[in-house]
Amino acid sequence: MSNTSFFAILIGGLLVNNFVLSQFLGICPFLGVSKKLNSAVGMSVAVIFVMLMATAATHPIYTYLLVPNDLAYLQTIVFILIIAALVQLVEIVLRRFIPPLYNALGIYLPLITTNCAVLGVTILNIDSGYNFVQSLVNALGAGLGFLLAMVMFAGVRERLESAEIPESLKGLPITLVAASVVSVSFLGFQGLFGL
Template identity: 65%
Template sequence: MIKSMLIILLSAMLTDNFVLSKFMGICPFLGVSKKLDSSVGMGMAVTFVMICATLCTFPVYTLLLAPMGLSYLRTIAFILIIALFVQLVEIIMKKKMPALYKSLGVFLPLITTNCAVLGVTILNIDSEYTFAESLVNALGAGLGFTIALVLFSGVRSRVENADVPETFKGVPATLIAASIVSVSFMSFAGLVEGLFG
């Protein structure tokens, strides 16, 4: 039980990292990773929304859509639930927790239509995870996203100061740096099997 949870967590975090090997959430990955503190804030906001989105969408799918044979409606249902929920959290956070809102809440509007959030909810259904496994998968995916963002913000601050050819300055250089970080994440392949196999 615990072993299978750990396998899901580590796979989602490292071997199948959401950003660097599944290519989800590239927009915030390239957009907000300029500074360390904003990377942490964005990462935490995404993790929080992923877990909450799974909390909301999983019961709706298993209790409502699947028994009624409406599973094809999941894309529409999920995106609406996520959009509604994020808006709600933002309003509550702004009123009740202004300090938290300042560090996390400011990123919420930007991640409503983030493909990583919708991706993780659909992936949970497609992989036929149980409710607990889905939550662990969402946690792992969010943490993996945070790790990728934090690591990349470090790499990026070096790239910004480096002397790159004129044609590559800006986004092309950032993408090539991302490619190198992605290569380093490839070394995690086999880690999970090695630990638990």
């Protein structure tokens, strides 16, 4: 797997192994923040950003700190620690230097701390045996895949708002049904590039 081309990794993260729709990671923000297109895009951009940062931070720590000391089993808890600290740091930096972006991302940035898609991408990078650059590409692909899923689903939900839905299915039930249909459509990408 370590020789997979960057393009294949990118497409793999974006479509074939789409984090939300194929691997069912990060469902919470997917359902919670996809009501409006604007906030969906904001959340996704924040996720892409944090995924890249988290990968850049966790990959060296795993390779140079955990593996040589035979502590690879600590990866989950160490990664959670790193991601949480990183998101806080990013928040502080953004607030100081780019207030408009800080205001645009708003509540979504701290929310990402507990986003399992971010933890998922860092752990899957290690499990797939990617090197540093491949990991970054995979993180970018996964983030873009998250954006794609969020934007698509926000569109679906905005249509659902005006649709005539039976009383008992209104709200979350119809959202889950719609999410499953969108997810089934992503099954069509399985097997692309032999991923």
